[in-house]
Amino acid sequence: xxxxxxxxxxxxxxxxxxxxxxxxxxxxxxxxxxxxxxxxxxxxxxxxxxxxxxxxxxxxxxxxxxxxxxxxxxxxxxxxxxxxxxxxxxxxxxxxxxxxxxxxxxxxxxxxxxxxxxxxxxxxxxxxxxxxxxxxxxxxxxxxxxxxxxxxxxxxxxxxxxxxxxxxxxxxxxxxxxxxxxxxxxxxxxxxxxxxxxxxxxxxxxxxxxxxxxxxxxxxxxxxxxxxxxxxxxxxxxxxxxxxxxxxxxxxxxxxxxxxxxxxxxxxxxxxxxxxxxxxxxxxxxxxxxxxxxxxxxxxxxxxxxxxxxxxx
Numbered sequence: 001x002x003x004x005x006x007x008x009x010x011x012x013x014x015x016x017x018x019x020x021x022x023x024x025x026x027x028x029x030x031x032x033x034x035x036x037x038x039x040x041x042x043x044x045x046x047x048x049x050x051x052x053x054x055x056x057x058x059x060x061x062x063x064x065x066x067x068x069x070x071x072x073x074x075x076x077x078x079x080x081x082x083x084x085x086x087x088x089x090x091x092x093x094x095x096x097x098x099x100x101x102x103x104x105x106x107x108x109x110x111x112x113x114x115x116x117x118x119x120x121x122x123x124x125x126x127x128x129x130x131x132x133x134x135x136x137x138x139x140x141x142x143x144x145x146x147x148x149x150x151x152x153x154x155x156x157x158x159x160x161x162x163x164x165x166x167x168x169x170x171x172x173x174x175x176x177x178x179x180x181x182x183x184x185x186x187x188x189x190x191x192x193x194x195x196x197x198x199x200x201x202x203x204x205x206x207x208x209x210x211x212x213x214x215x216x217x218x219x220x221x222x223x224x225x226x227x228x229x230x231x232x233x234x235x236x237x238x239x240x241x242x243x244x245x246x247x248x249x250x251x252x253x254x255x256x257x258x259x260x261x262x263x264x265x266x267x268x269x270x271x272x273x274x275x276x277x278x279x280x281x282x283x284x285x286x287x288x289x290x291x292x293x294x295x296x297x298x299x300x301x302x303x304x305x306x307x308x309x310x311x312x313x
Contacts, residue, residue: 165306188215
């Protein structure tokens with residue numbers, strides 16, 4: 001099987017935005033980011049790793065963002081879509097680097113596991129660690145929960161700032177067992193985290209077949225069967241109400257989700273948003289206010305913002 005590969009020479013500032021755009025809007029089969037900093041960090045490890053930067057083929061100036069699509073996908077249309085998105089991101093004040101796009105066709109097995117050497121356990125917090133399926137990791141604390149993960153072709157490895165902001169938010173609101181729904185679940189990482197943090201009921205939605213498949217696979221890795229996974233757009237067709245609604249998606253899609261929140265949020269419930277570039281924060285605040293919600297806590301790292309939200313009193 002061959003895949004269409006679109007490679008963009010760009011800036012690390014747009015990694016999360018391009019990843020979410022590729023998976024949610026363009027329905028990419030998978031994405032990969034090759035950052036110069038990854039190679040530089042590897043060369044500084046005090047272990048047996050030997051990295052000669054001068055010998056690395058096609059070393060990125062900052063970051064190469066790579067997206068994979070079905071062989072039959074329209075390369076010209078996708079290239080135009082990425083060019084338009086890069087201009088939009090630049091308009092938000094994000095650096096887009098060279099913004100040079102190239103296309104090629106590659107054999108599936110040539111790239112499917114190549115990125116694994118740059119994906120290592122994340123000792124995220126006192127309560128959680130994110131561990132790739134192929135890595136051996138011993139908990140830093142006796143009661144630290146391990147999220148075992150093979151992200152496969154779906155977005156959500158734990159490396160992304162936006163994902164980490166949501167995980168922080170989940171730890172803050174999960175002081176007691178609650179029902180949780182993860183909207184746009186990707187690899188299932190947030191739904192799994194909620195379960196391990198003691199949620200009494202967990203659901204997850206995604207519009208992507210690859211995300212649904214990856215979520216089921218990662219549930220098996222973590223020996224979980226109780227997460228209810230539904231293929232749908234946002235909360236369309238979802239029944240019931242939840243104590244916590246989680247969504248790590250781009251701001252423009254969050255704006256589509258906001259009108260659905262009230263119908264699916266229990267009294268006294270909370271919403272956790274992430275994936276918001278700080279330049280788009282005012283739009284999200286305005287939409288929440290009009291829908292009867294307020295931000296009770298903001299979490300920010302670099303350009304990205306996470307929000308904990310409640311109903312207005």
